[in-house]
Amino acid sequence: MKKLVFTGGHHTSALEVAIALQKEDWQIIWFGHRHSLWGDSSDSAEYREVTAAGFKFCNLYAGKFYRTYNPLKLILIPVGFLQSLLLLLLHRPDGIVSFGGYLAVPTVISGWLLGIPSITHEQTVVAGLANKLISYFVKKIAVSWPESIRYYPKDKTIVTGLPIRPEIITASKSQTRNLIYITGGKNGSHVINKAVFSALPKLLKKYQVIHQTGFRDIKIARSIKHANYETFDYDSAKAINSIKEAAVVISRAGAHITYELGVLSKRCVLIPIPWVSHNEQLKNAQALSSQAIILPQNLLSPSTLVSSIKSALALHPVPLNLPLDGTKNLLQLIKEQFT
Structure with a gap:
């Protein structure tokens, strides 16, 4: 062995x-x-x-x-x-x-x-x-x-x-028209979460929102009661299903999520972490130029988040033909x- x-x-x-x-x-x-x-x-x-x-x-x-x-x-x-x-x-x-x-x-x-x-x-x-x-x-x-x-x-x-993950490779191209999936990675992003919480009154009027918060902000998220809002700390199966079904995914621009979004040709709003080595998250996001709106963290606010989602929905993704x-x-x- x-x-x-x-x-x-x-x-x-x-x-x-x-x-x-x-x-x-x-x-x-x-x-x-x-x-x-x-x-x-x-x-x-x-x-x-x-x-x-x-x-x-x-x-x-x-x-x-x-x-x-x-x-x-x-x-x-x-x-x-x-x-x-x-x-x-x-x-x-x-x-x-x-x-x-x-x-x-x-x-x-x-x-x-x-x-x-x-x-x-x-x-x-x-x-x-x-x-x-x-x-x-x-x-x-x-x-x-x-x-x-x-x-x-x-x-x-x-x-x-x-x-x-094989579930990504076999994913259907169908999606729920008004579903927005928000993730900050497995541990969540407090910066993104804060902007989302403030933007929810506007978002929930038009969209169904699934919000993966990570463990630090899950208590705040669970206190929000609305028919169009669903939240969880982290669950791999829920995350995969949410990515597949969403019309737009809001995320950091880490290596794994970026590649999966590219495989799915999924419209997205990417908020790269600005302090990572060699600005690698920005470079990851730029590789999805036809399907991603890049929202710099220093410009992130409830209003820019809402407008970026609207812009992302208007994109026409070009398949990248990435190795599967x-x-x-x-x-x-x-x-x-x-x-």
Whole structure:
């Protein structure tokens, strides 16, 4: 039985691949973060979903360089390297599969020092800071978007597409005409939620709204009683159904949601996180130019949100023909490199 360590910042894609490998009797050990935010005691969506799938989860206390000024967080950088080294010595995997993010850096480099081979997968349109760094230490780099190839060594890089949930691939193109789905990611976005709460009196006159808030604002959302308003913290099945049925999706512009919206040719209003590395969310949003209204966070308000939805409904999406077999392609690459 082959044993692999999975790690990285985009666990939704990684989980699709890990589950497929598990069915073929590969052993997967997950290096991740149990808590999403500094000082937060709540279990992250990553921890909940990975452990629910039956994988061993190792909580990695790693720090990151990018825009980190807290000395306590900076101390976690060497801690993460030491912990990764010890965990890899303990488990002795045959290989490491990275999905980018700051947790991948100590894991991949520690693996390289121990002679454990790695591959990494890039989800975003541009090169993430972590993936750019570990590209020197991995055997292969898989990318989701064809335009991402230029950021990495050509002899190492292959376009696989993004592993996405099968329910998205088989989704019907039908939608509910006046349904708006609002999401801020699995943990929600307080900035988006605040604008939505203020805009609801206008929105609910014209639209049916499904609002995924994350855990921080769910109490406020549940206090709103209206026939056209439905809310939930986070639920993968509800999220998928809402994305499929919505006429317009309001979201951040993370790698996974952007790719899924592109596959579905779904009209959307995208509010990129402005402080992410290399402005990658803005670049993700720009890849959906025919189907997305980009609303910068500094211009977000109840009125701009309402007007952006109206503008999005008038768009005519052009299909992007993105690869739909990302999981299959990445599985093939893993087997080629680790068997």
